[in-house]
């Protein structure tokens with residue numbers, strides 16, 4: 001089968017790495033000449049945001065999918081009209097691309113997400129402080145999101161179409177990944193805890209399975225089911241959640257694609273998120289997702305003040321550790337905060353897992 005992926009980053013790379021054990025032809029499109037997928041797939045350099053580029057790329061493929069959601073959806077509608085399978089549907093990609101549509105989607109389908117106001121201009125603000133402003137489009141990895149704590153911050157408001165959202169008193173950030181194939185079969189991965197780096201606003205650690213009560217698990221199962229029914233599309237979705245201080249779960253946002261919160265499934269589960277996504281693309285029976293004990297992931301991100309050709313400090317020490325797995329993304333240049341790779345760890349208890357992750361974090365540095 002000819003499979004085309006819009007985006008040529010690490011998510012696509014790890015998908016193709018895994019799926020090369022099957023017989024398919026892989027095509028990727030990315031603006032960056034040395035994108036992580038460029039050396040392991042039939043690569044086209046070009047913008048996944050441009051109608052003609054996406055349409056030309058998709059023509060002649062059996063399936064077209066994404067590893068980033070900021071793609072030209074008009075071209076995806078057109079490709080689907082030409083009989084090419086597009087997974088997930090252009091409708092759900094379009095909904096998720098725009099924070100305003102995404103919030104309205106949760107509201108309409110009674111999926112709990114923080115209270116909000118939609119504004120086109122900052123003059124329309126009429127929402128209790130403190131709140132979070134999220135730009136309708138253009139946000140990524142914490143960019144396009146700001147907390148407005150008090151009156152004195154109102155001067156920082158962006159004058160762009162946005163969602164203003166209630167500031168949740170967060171106990172934990174969690175994620176559930178849910179997959180659905182065209183036959184209608186669905187499967188989730190165990191809930192994962194995401195621990196963020198407060199400075200970079202980037203996901204730093206994952207811990208799986210999450211330490212949550214039965215009640216919280218139940219709330220999450222209901223959310224996953226409602227989401228996948230409402231999405232009405234085969235696909236692979238990572239639903240990012242907040243557990244608040246009162247034990248209530250809220251949806252933050254959803255990624256309609258492979259996700260950082262699923263990286264530890266590579267060694268931590270019976271099958272990885274990449275295997276599962278592959279099966280979605282091919283409408284194969286979905287894979288078993290059971291965990292092997294406790295698993296975790298640490299992102300390897302470029303250190304502050306280091307730019308240029310990457311050097312990984314301490315990696316040999318890490319390679320000496322048991323049940324520890326290094327994944328690099330084939331990026332030659334580092335810059336502060338750039339995701340360059342990750343390390344997965346297995347353990348017999350949550351305590352052991354945390355100890356290992358913290359130890360590894362102290363050993364490795366991404367420098368130049």
Ligand code: ADP
Nearest residue numbers: 114132139140141142143145165166167168253
């Ligand atoms: P991005 O799409 O850039 O990843 P998010 O919407 O996930 O942005 O926001 C980034 C981070 O900001 C979240 O992981 C969370 O820590 C914080 N955040 C976002 N929305 C809220 C909210 N309503 N209440 C409290 N914190 C929030």
